[in-house]
Amino acid sequence: MNVIDCQKVSKGFRRTNALESISFQLTDQKITGVIGRNGAGKTTLLKILAGLTKHKSGEVNVFGKNPYNNLMVSANSILVDDQMTFPDSLTLEELLRSAPAFYKRWDAQLASRLFQYFKLDSKQQHSKLSKGARATFNMIFGLSTRCELTMFDEPTNGMDEAVRTDFYRALLKDYITHPRSILISSHHLAEIEHLLEDILLIHNGNVVLHDSIDEVKEFAVAVQGPIADVERWTAGEKVFHSKIIDGQRLYVVVKNNLELERARLEGAFIQVLSASEVCMYVTSETKGGIDDVFK
Amino acid sequence: MFLSNSSLFSVVKAQVKYKINAYNGLIYSLIILQVLGIMLGGVAGSSGTSINNTTISLNTSTIDLSFIFVSLLAISVGNLITTKAYRYDDFSFVATRLSSSIANCIVLLIFSCFAGVTTYFSGYVMRLILRVNSSYEFVDSPSILNDPLSFLLTIIAIITILWMFSSIGYIAGTLFQKHKLLFFGAVVIMVMLLIAGTWVRISEAIFVENGSLLILAMKTIVITISLFVISTAISKRLGVRT
Amino acid sequence: MIINTDSTKPIYVQIAEWLENEIIAERFTDDEKVYSQYQLAELFNINPATAAKGLTILVEDKILYKKRGLGMFVAPEAKMMILEKRRSQTLTKMVTDIVLEAKRLSVTKAELIQLIHNCEVEI
């Protein structure tokens, strides 16, 4: 059974369409990065998966059930984001203590160890925490639930560099000992690339790519050479990005294929891109990028 | 893949426990209002007459003022827990709108029980104070032991009415969360009914023509539960963290 | 070694290469058990699936062999095979470069072969 099965899911707010037609499947126990630009619809998608919002059309199945208002899905999934709130009348310590009643697999030991490591004040109230500390607490909460589907929406917002590194390390170590399906959304792929097995690239409310990180990396390459040559080599190919360097040379990002090997033999300068670069170019709105502005 | 199966019952139980812990700061509001009720009020009815040049006045002290204050509190609390912040809090843990509504309903009932019993017994604080302080002659009043049935029925009536007030606050809050216009629409309808006098007739039919506290309590419970059911139905489509 | 995510090489290739280097340096000897995908994941802070991919490459190249339920082991002669592989790969790459350069300089195939012949004789 797929953990997540989305078929043509759409969701609109007033006039804009946050999700147009999302279709993808998520198989068991992978760390998947939900990547996209700001406003691509990542947050909306995660909220739908967590059952917090209702989708407009299409079909969403989490653990084989429609997540909206479903107790089983709620019990087995958690969405950690910066909108997570807890009542102020309870201290952080009390919050952690009330969690096991809800989450059957709650790991109190992990929670308290992480809590101590990150030096959070157990007598503090959730809303009084600084942005970074709140994100840290939410992360500890999310990890400790050990939910079969654990979702993080921009989890490191507000965290400092050291905490980010620690967080990703903690996530990975916990995942190794307790494999489960983890979704991390971020617009900063480079930071989480090494953790991921799969990437779900969302752009304008659609799934652009859903593949393993290495496939994504090989999805597109940059070709550079004299304008005429480059145009000849990449004729008929989908060009994601192109720019002219010093008037004579053309730099294009195109879909990778075997024919480019011939171009290389003909003297093309072919550059492999990092996964985050691929994602960036694939989701860019204009072919020329920022350079177009300065033309 | 290991999926834990939570029953609605266990989730509601956990939520109720958690909410009672989370909202137990309400005790201070309750204490303040009851103390205020004792201090300001007490004398709910005062009757006087004169016979043979002797003026006789009898002041009857009841817990009415505390009860009215606590009723206001019940409305406010019912309203407060429907607000966004409180709904968000629910969904940081396992919850569905159904479980959340049921838990709210139960929590409000538990709070009403507590508030009802304390309101009733705050009358005894008043008795003791008046007994010590009163310069007048003191007339003994029926105590619990004299009339246990009346004691029981009065407490039940107080509790159910507080619960009903909280459900009124709850449905008002839910309507407001659902759509602000809906809320104002409901208020306008209420005011219209009030002016037309229909409201008085309705409430008379419900609350006056009873004859016994038990029937009153029953009617109140039915109204309360239907209000909660309607609220739940409305909130079912309400988004969380949108 | 620190995994470089910005490198043009995929992470799993980097993992495979690192393991090969360890074998060449004889930190793993023949028939010795190597790191599991989880140990590698921890070691390099990477996804276990990526680490597994790196191991799979080496299994496909017959540098490692699998024992069911026990893990991955260094194949006999692994070091030799790695050296062999690298040698052939390096040579292929060099030849490619030579051919490309020859093309640019309009050197024909016959001339190129002649050049190689001459070289061999001199050496």
Next chain:
Amino acid sequence: MSITTWMIVLLGLLPAIIGVSIVLYLIKKLNLKGKFHLNKITTITYFSLLIACGVIYEIIPKEPTVDKLSNEQLVQLQTENNSFQKSLLKLEENKLNQKFLKEEWSHEINGNTLSLEYKGNEIYSTRVFVEWMETTDQIIEGKVYRSNLNVYGLNLDQKVPLHRVEWTGNQLVIHEPSVQELSFDRFSNRLYSFNQVLYDEEIRMVRGQTYIHLKVPKHIEIVDPLGLQMY
């Protein structure tokens, strides 16, 4: 609907709105400051304090200064009063309830006139019944009665003073007692708000009256400018 009606409705709702907003403000202020354990301790303390008050009140010895009568007893008293007045009207002395008898005297007057005088405001709190006697002597026999007096269930027979009856020559002067105040406190476990709605209408007052029964010889004329005489 006129503007005034709206104004009245708004004004009527105003206290409720103000009340709710004050309470809401209080909750928001207090609820957020709470600390779990402190709250728990407060709750338990407050609750046990209240229960303790209840228990203390119920067990302390109480000596009510005034008896409180039940409804049935009040009805009984009222019936007694009514039948007393009926019997008195018929001058059936043997049927008169002797527990109402407060004073008994006889007085000899000179001349043929007896004048009645009332000093006070509440003239009708006293009624004089005259029974004509077939005799020629000058003796007037009198009996003063007062029927059951109970206000709000409080037996005030002893608390409310009697009228004073005094002879000055041929004049019978009825003095009203001097002004005094009696105040009582009582509690009700019932909610006053429910009272009108739910509890049975109580007989709240049994207003006793003072009756003066005079036995006057037939030839004596009574001067009664205030109209106290009933028969």
